[in-house]
Amino acid sequence: MQTFDLEAQGLRALNQALHNLKGQTNQTAWEVVNPKGSHAIAVGVDAPIDITVRGSTGYYCAGMNKQATIRVKGSAGPGVAENMMSGTVIIDGDASQYAGATGRGGLLVIKGNASSRCGISMKGIDIVVHGNIGHMSCFMAQSGNMLVLGDAGDALGDSLYEAHLFVRGTVKSLGTDCIEKEMRPEHLAIIADLLKRGEADHLAKPSDFKRYGSARKLYTFNIDNASSY
Amino acid sequence: MSDFPHTPPKQSWTYSNDVNAEIRRAAATGIYDIRGGGSKRKLPHFDDLLFLGASISRYPLEGYREKCATDVWLGTRYAKKPIHLDIPVTIAGMSFGALSGPAKEALGRGASAAGTSTTTGDGGMTEEERGHSNTLVYQYLPSRYGMNPDDLRRADAIEVVVGQGAKPGGGGMLLGQKISDRVAKMRNLPKGIDQRSACRHPDWTGPDDLEIKIMEIREITDWEKPIYVKIGGARPYYDTALAVKAGADVVVLDGMQGGTAATQDVFIENVGMPILACIPLAVKALQDLGMHRKVQLIVSGGIRTGADVAKAMALGADAVAIGTAALIALGDNDPQWESAYNKLGTTAGAYDDWHEGKDPAGITTQDPELFNRFDPILGGRRLKNYLKVLTLEAQTIARACGKNHLHNLEPEDLCALTIEGAAMAGVPLAGTNWIPGKNGF
Numbered sequence: 001m002q003t004f005d006l007e008a009q010g011l012r013a014l015n016q017a018l019h020n021l022k023g024q025t026n027q028t029a030w031e032v033v034n035p036k037g038s039h040a041i042a043v044g045v046d047a048p049i050d051i052t053v054r055g056s057t058g059y060y061c062a063g064m065n066k067q068a069t070i071r072v073k074g075s076a077g078p079g080v081a082e083n084m085m086s087g088t089v090i091i092d093g094d095a096s097q098y099a100g101a102t103g104r105g106g107l108l109v110i111k112g113n114a115s116s117r118c119g120i121s122m123k124g125i126d127i128v129v130h131g132n133i134g135h136m137s138c139f140m141a142q143s144g145n146m147l148v149l150g151d152a153g154d155a156l157g158d159s160l161y162e163a164h165l166f167v168r169g170t171v172k173s174l175g176t177d178c179i180e181k182e183m184r185p186e187h188l189a190i191i192a193d194l195l196k197r198g199e200a201d202h203l204a205k206p207s208d209f210k211r212y213g214s215a216r217k218l219y220t221f222n223i224d225n226a227s228s229y
Numbered sequence: 230m231s232d233f234p235h236t237p238p239k240q241s242w243t244y245s246n247d248v249n250a251e252i253r254r255a256a257a258t259g260i261y262d263i264r265g266g267g268s269k270r271k272l273p274h275f276d277d278l279l280f281l282g283a284s285i286s287r288y289p290l291e292g293y294r295e296k297c298a299t300d301v302w303l304g305t306r307y308a309k310k311p312i313h314l315d316i317p318v319t320i321a322g323m324s325f326g327a328l329s330g331p332a333k334e335a336l337g338r339g340a341s342a343a344g345t346s347t348t349t350g351d352g353g354m355t356e357e358e359r360g361h362s363n364t365l366v367y368q369y370l371p372s373r374y375g376m377n378p379d380d381l382r383r384a385d386a387i388e389v390v391v392g393q394g395a396k397p398g399g400g401g402m403l404l405g406q407k408i409s410d411r412v413a414k415m416r417n418l419p420k421g422i423d424q425r426s427a428c429r430h431p432d433w434t435g436p437d438d439l440e441i442k443i444m445e446i447r448e449i450t451d452w453e454k455p456i457y458v459k460i461g462g463a464r465p466y467y468d469t470a471l472a473v474k475a476g477a478d479v480v481v482l483d484g485m486q487g488g489t490a491a492t493q494d495v496f497i498e499n500v501g502m503p504i505l506a507c508i509p510l511a512v513k514a515l516q517d518l519g520m521h522r523k524v525q526l527i528v529s530g531g532i533r534t535g536a537d538v539a540k541a542m543a544l545g546a547d548a549v550a551i552g553t554a555a556l557i558a559l560g561d562n563d564p565q566w567e568s569a570y571n572k573l574g575t576t577a578g579a580y581d582d583w584h585e586g587k588d589p590a591g592i593t594t595q596d597p598e599l600f601n602r603f604d605p606i607l608g609g610r611r612l613k614n615y616l617k618v619l620t621l622e623a624q625t626i627a628r629a630c631g632k633n634h635l636h637n638l639e640p641e642d643l644c645a646l647t648i649e650g651a652a653m654a655g656v657p658l659a660g661t662n663w664i665p666g667k668n669g670f
Contacts, residue, residue: 015448039441044378044449059438060445064378079432083376098432102373104417120431121373123417140427142417159425161418219422220405221260 002027006041007034014041018068021047037077042070045087062089065106078115081108084125090199097134100127103144109198116153119146122163128198138165139175147194149204157212165212166191168204174212181213262494265327265583265593266553267395267486267530272503274486274531275540277650278643279659282629290628297624298634301548303525304386304455304478307447311455311478312364312386314548315344316620317635318538320612321483321529321552322368322388322459324350326403326412326424327490327583328556329600330357331608332592335559337361338605339612343620348388348550350490351401351426353415354380361609366457369446371400371427374416381450386479388457389443391430391468394487394530397461397501401426401491403584409595439475447476457481462507462530463500469514473524481550482511484530488553490593491584504530504541506653509640512545521545522636535622542623543638544654551619558615559608560590 004014014032021027030051035041039058042051046066053061056074066085075093084103091099094112101117103125110118110127116134119127122141132150139155141163151169158175164187165178174180191206240246251262283289290297304311320340325333327350334357340347346364349355353375359365367384369376381387392398403412403424413420433442443456458472459481472480484504489497508528515521528541529550541549557563562570564577569589573582583593591603627635630642644659645651651658652665663670 011448012452016451019451040445040448043445044381046378059441060432063445064381064449066378078438082432083373083378085377101432102376104377117431121427123373139431140425161422219419221423 335608338609392461394483400428486531
């Protein structure tokens with residue numbers, strides 16, 4: 001276990017040390033102490049390693065992660081795991097705005113609640129939120145899966161493309177072009193897989209969820225839809 | 230009938246034929262006009278400025294003997310690996326998607342041969358442009374189409390795009406005709422749908438967030454890459470100051486003549502300011518912060534000639550960027566395709582429906598039959614030639630002003646032909662010492 005004191009050693013040294021691990025390494029377990037809400041912790045990592053951050057983080061923790069498993073033993077600030085490519089990011093607490101924004105792959109698990117715009121413009125990432133998500137979540141979400149065990153705020157899935165949204169609780173309102181859709185067996189299988197990988201299979205079962213997706217009415221511009229924009 | 234003379238038919242200036250045609254088009258279709266390119270208005274521009282040249286008080290440099298350097302360093306503020314270009318004319322960001330793969334290759338070939346950089350666009354980095362560009366700037370856009378850390382690291386600089394001159398405050402739209410299999414895959418979208426590009430970044434809002442975002446990108450790239458911030462010509466004084474505050478190495482400022490792949494005509498023609506009005510305000514912001522020449526300024530929007538390059542630099546820019554002119558150099562709107570333009574209801578020089586993907590010149594299209602008409606090697610050679618001419622022309626003017634480097638050009642080398650030009654550029658009206666707006670007049 002490599003222990004890194006962020007307060008004493010500094011952010012630049014941390015990220016450089018993690019970037020230096022690209023390729024083969026036997027330093028596969030890292031612990032970051034004293035994060036104290038710092039921004040850009042463990043960004044741009046590209047190695048199959050485990051990183052545990054002991055405390056809460058600021059903006060963009062785990063940004064553009066590839067391969068690594070990053071666990072935050074606290075809450076995460078805005079843009080956690082933004083544009084993640086692969087790997088797993090687990091937030092034990094809550095996450096602020098834009099969690100998983102534009103994520104292209106991998107799995108983001110938020111064990112508390114996520115704020116507004118969770119999964120905005122997601123492009124293939126899987127996101128599991130044990131609690132609730134805020135307004136405008138999955139805005140312009142292109143692909144990937146969002147599983148919410150709690151409730152969703154206003155305008156869920158506004159201007160959605162092909163991402164799959166699954167919500168167990170209430171949805172305050174659906175965004176433009178987002179509709180409830182039929183739950184088919186293949187979707188239940190996706191949910192079961194997400195519950196398992198998202199450390200939530202003891203909290204809910206696939207049949208608890210409703211599915212939401214794009215009505216695809218805005219895919220090509222039509223003047224008769226102008227009032228929707 | 231009487232022999233009294235009739236009042237001759239008189240067209241309305243307010244309701245001109247052009248205006249009436251647009252009203253009829255709108256009534257028939259129910260949709261606003263979308264087109265490519267930048268503002269087509271007659272705007273105050275570099276044409277409104279003249280160089281004074283040398284005289285008794287200043288002596289010139291010999292045109293064919295004495296050196297006039299043209300190189301520029303970009304990204305010297307924070308980047309471990311700043312960029313050094315041979316000439317201060319760069320190629321502006323234009324997307325693969327809007328442009329064909331061969332057109333992107335030609336831009337890379339031409340820019341590299343001339344010793345300058347080219348820039349990706351909204352759609353990610355292609356192998357064509359990375360492979361053929363010695364220096365490639367990678368745009369970081371609101372859509373994040375194609376964004377990934379590997380391309381960030383193999384870029385030579387990163388340009389965070391906040392806005393562009395054709396549409397400050399606007400996003401983009403790539404119509405379904407241009408969403409081929411390859412474009413769709415790069416953008417994670419279904420083939421053939423209209424693809425929207427967001428007007429705001431998804432994970433930051435405002436200058437304080439931008440500062441953190443830039444820091445994150447620097448951390449991902451180990452502080453090696455210069456980071457540009459591109460802004461449209463909206464509020465250049467404040468936007469430049471805020472970009473500097475946020476940590477930019479380079480500010481890219483695009484006036485309303487700057488092109489776009491596709492935007493509403495009403496947006497292009499009515500939002501933003503001409504580049505002439507923008508440059509002095511951005512330079513003033515840099516000077517007020519003590520950052521002029523420390524944070525470099527690249528300006529774009531209507532750069533056509535070496536005179537435009539020299540005038541932009543005399544007003545304080547460190548370099549310029551060209552987009553529309555580069556496409557014309559490649560062959561866009563070339564009269565050789567006149568019959569094809571006529572079939573599309575237009576004429577060479579006026580073709581701007583780039584978003585429809587039917588470009589006879591094979592540049593703004595994803596149709597293989599059309600883009601295979603375009604030879605990227607020849608296109609690259611033509612672009613190199615054009616860049617060389619721009620540079621030679623700018624050097625010619627700089628030597629005439631007694632300058633041994635393009636960066637030594639200064640506002641004192643200029644006068645204005647029009648009151649508007651004088652007021653916007655902050656240089657005296659020709660034959661006077663009057664700068665409108667200065668000293669209370």
